Amino acid sequence: MLQSIYLFNILLPVFYFLVFIIYGYDFYQENKTVNNSKRIILFITLLLHTFFLVSRTIEYNHPPITNKFEIFSIISFSIGFSYFVLELLTDIRGTGTFIIFFSFLFQIISSLFVEHTYIVPEVLRNRLLGLHVISALLGYSGITISAVYGLLYLLLYKNLKSNKFGLIFNRLPNLEILEKLSFYSAVIGFVLLTFAIVIGIIWLPSAFPEFSYYDPKLIGTFIVWLIYGIGIVNKFLEKLYGRKVILYSLFGFIVAIMSLIITNTLAKTFHSFY
Amino acid sequence: MNLVGISINHNTSPLELREAVHLSRSDIVEFIPLLKKKYFSEGVVISTCNRTEIFGFPESSGLDPEPLMEVLMEFKSGADIKPQHIKRYFSCGAVKHLFAVASGIDSLIIGDSQILGQVKEAFEISEDLNFAGSVLRRIFDTATRVGKRAIKETTIGEGAVTVSYAAVQVVEKIFANLERKSALIIGAGETGELAAVHLHDKGIGKIAISNRSVDRAEKLAGKVHGEIVPFQLLGEHLHNYDIIISATSAEKLIVTFENVSSAMKKRRGSPVVLMDIAVPRDIDPEVKKIDNVFYHDMDSLKIIVGQNVQKRKDQIPLVEKIIMEELIGFFGWYNTLDVVPTIKTMRSFFEEIRKDELEKIRNKVSDEDYVKIEDMTRRMIGRLLHNPTVKLREFAETGANINDVTTNTMILKELFNLDHPSDNGDDTGSKINCKEELDKK
Helix, strand or coil: CHHHHHHHHHHHHHHHHHHHHHHHHHHHHCCHHHHHHHHHHHHHHHHHHHHHHHHHHHHHCCCCCCCHHHHHHHHHHHHHHHHHHHHHHHCCCCCHHHHHHHHHHHHHHHHHHCCCCCCCCHHHHCHHHHHHHHHHHHHHHHHHHHHHHHHHHHHHHHHHHCCCCCHHHHHCCCHHHHHHHHHHHHHHHHHHHHHHHHHHHHHHHHHCCCCCCCCHHHHHHHHHHHHHHHHHHHHHCCCCCHHHHHHHHHHHHHHHHHHHHHHHHHCCCCCCCC | CCCEEEEEECCCCCHHHHHHHCCCHHHHHHHHHHHHHHCEEEEEEEECCCEEEEEEEECCCCCCCHHHHHHHHHHCCCCCCCHHHCEEEEHHHHHHHHHHHHHCCCCCCCCCCCHHHHHHHHHHHHHHCCCCCHHHHHHHHHHHHHHHHHHHHCCCCCCCCCHHHHHHHHHHHHCCCHHHCEEEEECCCHHHHHHHHHHHHCCCCEEEEECCCHHHHHHHHHHCCCEECCHHHHHHHHHHCCEEEECCCCCCCCECHHHHHHHHHHCCCCCEEEEECCCCCCECHHHHHCCCEEEEEHHHHHHHHHHHHHHHHHCHHHHHHHHHHHHHHHHHHHHHHHHHHHHHHHHHHHHHHHHHHHHHHCCCCCHHHHHHHHHHHHHHHHHHHHHHHHHHHHHHHHCCCHHHHHHHHHHHHHHHCCCCCCCCCCCCCCCCCHHHHHHHC
8 A cells, every 4th residue: 555655646746737737728728628528637636636645544544634744735635626526516617727736736745745654643643633624624725716716806807907808808707707616615615614613612622631712723713714704794695796705805815824824833822733 | 513603792892782783582583583594504692791692504505604794784783793893603613612601701701600591591592493403402502511510610600700799798708697687778870789689699687778869779679678768867877787888979978987986886886897889989988997897998899809800710721621621522422423324324234235145045045044044144244343333433432533534434435335415414524623623723
């Protein structure tokens, strides 16, 4: 099994790069054959990635969340998987290259620096922690995808306002679709983040004696959750439209990134394992 | 092949003349008997607002199209047709031109989707009037296939190539579902009408017309199942519409910055598309500075039209390739028309000899032996003629080695003293290698 883990560790970035190139080629050229086959190639890549993550969990006897670079691989998978689900639900295939790029980026960093270790703190072997971390990462992937669609929205918005009718105008879906994609991704992200928070609140106090509700990471995550929650409610109440929804979503994403940077580098938290 | 064609189109003549020679359906029905009487044994007349085309097989063997022009001038006495207004086509060139017309690459708007239907309809009229034979049917069937292949295999018909359609294309880049949107058309002239019809065809949820003259507004509203917005109260109604297209001939601005600004407040920032397709402008261009207002005028829409026209032009070589493939296929079939009777005559000639020889021995052998000899001679003739039959068919069907086909057919006829009348009444008797002929040109 170790051999296949090492092999997949090398193969996965190659596959993601291939998917990124194929989606990119289709975006620029609009080739019918490529249009149909790219989804299949993405599916195969995600299948290989699932096999890789499961193999690691079995071989090392812990979920692949014990160091930053294992987490990066999960983020890569989460982004690719979330995009795949979104593409299946909406059948909008033109934007994959902008999303899969992030999967490739996270996976190549992971593959280059990941350590293959059997020895990890006991707390990291806990299945509930695995679920908590994976749902949180999927949640953050959702809001990342929402931000990417938000940026594409602003790009097309600017092109339309300034009468530029080039590649962006011809190949991106319309503004309403981009807004919907961004919003649905944010909703999926919000739901998963809620799930992660609920598991955390139930399980963390029993696992960590020094647990505190005033922990910076908890407060940061709660703020992000609140921002997205308010945004989603306002969108449902039709108080936010078009560009305002996008700007609000991007604001939420920036807060999420800032919160992650601050809590992982500057603040002291019980929530740090590496 | 003695197919003759003449064309009066946007490349050869001014609009006034094209309008003067235009033949309506009833005109064509009236014109065909005249053609039949004076010039053609069979033919087709295609007439649209941008072209009038007449194709057919002359009664005489000559290919002079002058009498055809005379017939047309006689029918359309008011039209001042001069020789330079008419382009003439013969044989391969005529078939190729018809294929180009059907594919839309010869249209004023390249890739025009209506022309294929018009070509089909023209042939149906001829057929109804017993003015179309089997060769003409095959030509028009192939032309229809060329048109369909051009649409299916290339992007010759894609992208907006008129300003009003480009406006709709921009609208579709902003809104996903037009069924849930409402549109206001200001101005019920030709451009406004085109835009209204395009939006209606795209399934717009609600459409309203506003025009100084209420009569015209009502007429257009009836056509697109829309409602009327009083022209004087335009400003008060703007906020109700997601798409506003203005195409009036007004000298001053009709929709001001203040109008739009106040409408946007009422819409609570919900996006709106403003299309100003009037010259001079109807809408204050400053409105583009307002958030979620998408303003486009003639200049910006012309950019889209220009890009799409260029994209369609880039597809012409691909369509020409389809035309060439179908031409080769068509003439492959056409060339077999003369070969098939030769093969039939040759086989009957051998069969007659066989029967004659069998008759001579009929009473000299037993019944049982006769059956065996009859069977043996049939097989022998079959084997002897198999190769020449297959080879002749192959030569003709591939459309290659046309000279070989002619030579071989002639040798065959000479050697066995075969003769048969050509059962293709339209044929001059010569084989055609269309690709070579067109390459020479």
